[in-house]
Amino acid sequence: MTAAAGLAGTGPADQGSADTAIEVEDLYKSFGPNQVLSGVCLSVAPHEVVCLIGASGSGKSTLLRCINLLEPISAGRIRLLGQDVTVPGVNANAVRRHVGIVFQSFNLFPHMTVLRNVTLAPVKALGMPRAQAENAAAELLARFGLADKQSEYPDRLSGGQQQRVAIVRALAMQPQVMLLDEVTSALDPELVAEVLDVIRELAGAGMTMLIATHEMGFARDIANRVCFLEEGRIIEQAPPAELFTEPSDERTRRFLRRIVDAGRM
Amino acid sequence: MSDNDFRDGYGTESQGPLGPPGPLAAALSTGGPAAGAFGTAGRGPRLLSGGGRRATVISTASTVVVLAALVAIFLAAPGSSQVRHTFFDPHDMWQSFIGNPKDGYFSVGAAIWLNIRMFLAAEVLILALALVIALIRQSTSPVLFPLRVLAMIYVDFFRGVPLLLVVYAIGFGVPALRLSFVSTQSFAVYGVAALTLSYSAYVSEVYRAGLNSVHQSQVAAARSLGLSHATALRYVILPQAIRNIVPPLLNDFISLQKDTALVGVLGAIEANQAAQIYGSTVFNYSSLTVAAILFLILTIPLARFTDRLIDRDRRRRLAGALT
Numbered sequence: 001m002t003a004a005a006g007l008a009g010t011g012p013a014d015q016g017s018a019d020t021a022i023e024v025e026d027l028y029k030s031f032g033p034n035q036v037l038s039g040v041c042l043s044v045a046p047h048e049v050v051c052l053i054g055a056s057g058s059g060k061s062t063l064l065r066c067i068n069l070l071e072p073i074s075a076g077r078i079r080l081l082g083q084d085v086t087v088p089g090v091n092a093n094a095v096r097r098h099v100g101i102v103f104q105s106f107n108l109f110p111h112m113t114v115l116r117n118v119t120l121a122p123v124k125a126l127g128m129p130r131a132q133a134e135n136a137a138a139e140l141l142a143r144f145g146l147a148d149k150q151s152e153y154p155d156r157l158s159g160g161q162q163q164r165v166a167i168v169r170a171l172a173m174q175p176q177v178m179l180l181d182e183v184t185s186a187l188d189p190e191l192v193a194e195v196l197d198v199i200r201e202l203a204g205a206g207m208t209m210l211i212a213t214h215e216m217g218f219a220r221d222i223a224n225r226v227c228f229l230e231e232g233r234i235i236e237q238a239p240p241a242e243l244f245t246e247p248s249d250e251r252t253r254r255f256l257r258r259i260v261d262a263g264r265m
Numbered sequence: 266m267s268d269n270d271f272r273d274g275y276g277t278e279s280q281g282p283l284g285p286p287g288p289l290a291a292a293l294s295t296g297g298p299a300a301g302a303f304g305t306a307g308r309g310p311r312l313l314s315g316g317g318r319r320a321t322v323i324s325t326a327s328t329v330v331v332l333a334a335l336v337a338i339f340l341a342a343p344g345s346s347q348v349r350h351t352f353f354d355p356h357d358m359w360q361s362f363i364g365n366p367k368d369g370y371f372s373v374g375a376a377i378w379l380n381i382r383m384f385l386a387a388e389v390l391i392l393a394l395a396l397v398i399a400l401i402r403q404s405t406s407p408v409l410f411p412l413r414v415l416a417m418i419y420v421d422f423f424r425g426v427p428l429l430l431v432v433y434a435i436g437f438g439v440p441a442l443r444l445s446f447v448s449t450q451s452f453a454v455y456g457v458a459a460l461t462l463s464y465s466a467y468v469s470e471v472y473r474a475g476l477n478s479v480h481q482s483q484v485a486a487a488r489s490l491g492l493s494h495a496t497a498l499r500y501v502i503l504p505q506a507i508r509n510i511v512p513p514l515l516n517d518f519i520s521l522q523k524d525t526a527l528v529g530v531l532g533a534i535e536a537n538q539a540a541q542i543y544g545s546t547v548f549n550y551s552s553l554t555v556a557a558i559l560f561l562i563l564t565i566p567l568a569r570f571t572d573r574l575i576d577r578d579r580r581r582r583l584a585g586a587l588t
Contacts, residue, residue: 068489097491107486111504121490173490
């Protein structure tokens, strides 16, 4: 699907190029007096997997939420598939249909079965016939090992299963970009692998992903590029082999040393 | 006894003239002072749960003691026999229950149907109107600012003005306007209107609490999937909000059931009014006891049902916390 078709109906005309899936320019975001993002510049190419690392509070989650238009930005520009989504008049709902996001805390709808969780948005936001949505959902659930969980309610699932359902729920909208916000942070250690495997499979299938994570081993393994954030800025970005072994910036070195000291890498 | 005395008796959950013995004693053992004793001893949501046999023995004993004391005080009171004759005379209770229009009084048993009908009509209207008010108050759009102010004034006003005054104002004020359709309705209709106006203010606050109880991350999850605000509200937020507020909603409806008695002041023959007509015709107030019993029969099942729902929710939450 071309970029223009991908974001059709989202608002003002396409101005940029579609060579990048996500392009963030000089993004500022503050919550009251609290400056969270201070001039973030980042671009993600189609089919690229970019990991964001950094201490808690460095702005990783806020960056993802801004890209999904869940948070109004203070200044800067965000282009998705070549289209500026920060100009006034953009239909945020239409933009979000192309950008899936998965949260740390799963946020499944507790009053709906797994199948309803997955089909709600395709049916209500895209107007897909229910039967078609259910078939597509069943297929996706089966692909991620959740075929037998269709009619369960979320509170009957393990954390890993819930997070996989949350990923399937986002995928059901057939997004062109996936944003993953520390999706394994709330999981018991033995459940982390099953979720990481799902993400690996997505990467293998060519999904464009921007991933905020604390799993350094995973980032090194899966990312085409790793960005280190501190105090709302991208301090350093490089392919994982380079950033993890010979970081050029002192702050990156300090952060990685703390991670190693904590036995997390 | 003046109108107001009697109504106060209802408002404060039956003391004084509607006191213990007779059939009321049974009702009071679940709704009256004994319930407090159970509440602290049992600690569980069910009256007699959580403590095994010893707890059962203690609670039974304390119930018997409390009830016996109340009955003894009642029987030992200087005016006891007179009160028993005036309020608990079986013959008068039966007569007022079946009614006799030829002698100038109505059946309390038939009149309670008007209360039930008014309750059911008001309940539906309240649920709808209160939801609209709550959604307006929760809105954030600048365009809706004037509506938000109106909704706030509405809630402040009707929570602040006694329901009885609202009943009078609607019941006597609207007909006096001599409008073509609006001013020619029955007193029951004005009563339902007054109940709806007043209770919607309370219930809208319950809804609002429910909407606030749904975590913001649910909104984010719904919106992030591309659902519009209205769709997210309809399918994700409201179902969870309503689930959370069923117990307090039912609590308000228990209160609404007996407040239908206030419509009697307009002259509508509901149970309370029928009972008072009997009392002022025959000069025996056992009819009021009959009305009280009928109201209890209506409210107690709803109260127990509410308890059960609260219990279920509590267990679910505990189960959820373990995973």
